[in-house]
Amino acid sequence: MKLNEIRTFVAVAEAQSVQxxxxxxxxxxxxxxxxxxxxxxEVGATLFDRQSKPLALTRDGETALAHARRVLEAVDGLGEAFAGSGQPAGILRLGATHVLSRLLSGDALDDVRSSFPGLTVRLSSDWSNALLDQLDGGALDGALVLTAEDGRPRAELQGRRLSQEEISVVGAPDLVARTRGSLAAMNAVGWVLQPEGCRYRTTLTETLHRAGLRLNVAVESFDQELLLNLAARGVGFGTGPLRLVEGTPLAARLRPVAVDGFRLTVGVWLVRARHSGRLDRVFDGLERSLLRRLAPQPLGLVHSAAE
Known part of the structure; x- marks a missing residue:
């Protein structure tokens, strides 16, 4: 089949009229x-119900239309990749792991939109490994992900580590004062955490296990900012890269606690598709924006001891 046939099919489907x-x-x-x-x-199917007014797609036609649009999008993307002097345009598909969604949707997003007004940014959130799978499969153009302290994303993908972040145990000031640094007392209050599979939760569970305690979960959610807000309200203790919310009203309502035996540092990586074409300019600018935001600042900690 030929591209002019595919383009014509899409045009008729969208116009609902041959004329x-x-x-x-x-x-x-x-x-x-x-x-x-x-x-x-060529496809061996009737694509239009020619008795309908306006012209309507058959079930096979609806299936064919979805494939045809993807074909044309890929062809247009091929042309854009070699149009070096032109401004990037179209859809920029970005993903961020749950805890980094706020970071990607802040000043960095504003910088991209102001520098490249022809782009429509499509944001999604998922676990880091799922985002890397989508990036590897062509469903994303880039992703902001977390790795273990000394790890890196898959070697076949382009990536740059933007920072290393210490994960803190946090709670509302009055709750921190009331539990007096006792891990058992903190666990009795309960934890607000992401579901199983989260590295923070796994590390906390292991820390509690070594202290002879079983993890007591009060609330689960994928939304890291929601969890930190719940911790600030005193619903339970939470975990997260507290430095990434410094300077916000939320940060003023939380106190970090250094729990003996709990140590976790993660790497923040911006990973892009292997062949980004004109989008390389977008990712270079996105890297600069994120690096400015991730400039290191010190944290003060309240110390606690495991029991």
């Missing part, structure tokens, strides 16, 4: 009809 599609494509109505007939012969 209107012919006008848009600057073709005759008979030429459009022939191209559609050729495509139907």
């Amino acid at each position: 209107e599609a012919a006008n848009r494509l600057h073709l005759t109505q008979s030429a459009v009809s022939r191209l559609i007939q050729r495509l139907e012969a």
Whole structure:
């Protein structure tokens, strides 16, 4: 099948009229009809219900339309990748692990949108490994992910480590004062954490296990900012890279606690697709924005001891 057949099919489907599609494509109505007939012969299916007014897709036609749009998007992307002097345009697909969503959607997003107004930014959030799978499979252009302290994302992907972040145990000031640094007392209050599979939760569970305690979860959520807000309200103790919310009203309502035996440092990485084409300029700017935001600042900790 040929690209002109696919483009014509999409035009007819969107216009719901052979005549209107012919006008848009600057073709005759008979030429459009022939191209559609050729495509139907090649795929072995009837794509339009020719008895309906306006012209409607058959079930097979709806399936074909989704594939046809992806084909045209890929073809257009191929052309854009070699149009070096032009501004990036279209959809920029960015992912961020749950805890970093706020970071990606802040000043860094504003910088991208102001520098590249032709881009529409599509944001998504997931676990780091799931985002890397999507990036590797072509579903994302780039992702902000976490790795173990000395780890790095998959070697086949382009990436840069932007910072290393210490994960803190945090709680509301009055709750920190009331529990007096006792890990058992903190566990009795309970924890607000992400579901199982989160590195923070795993490290905390192991710390409690060594102290002879079983993790007491009060609330679970994927939304890290929600969890920190719950911790600030005194619902329970939480964990997270507290430095990333410094300077916000939320940070003023939390106190970090240094729990004996709990130590976790993670790397923040910006990873991009292997062949980004013109989007390389976008990611270079995104890196600069994120590096400014991640400039190191000291934290003060309240110390506690395991029991």
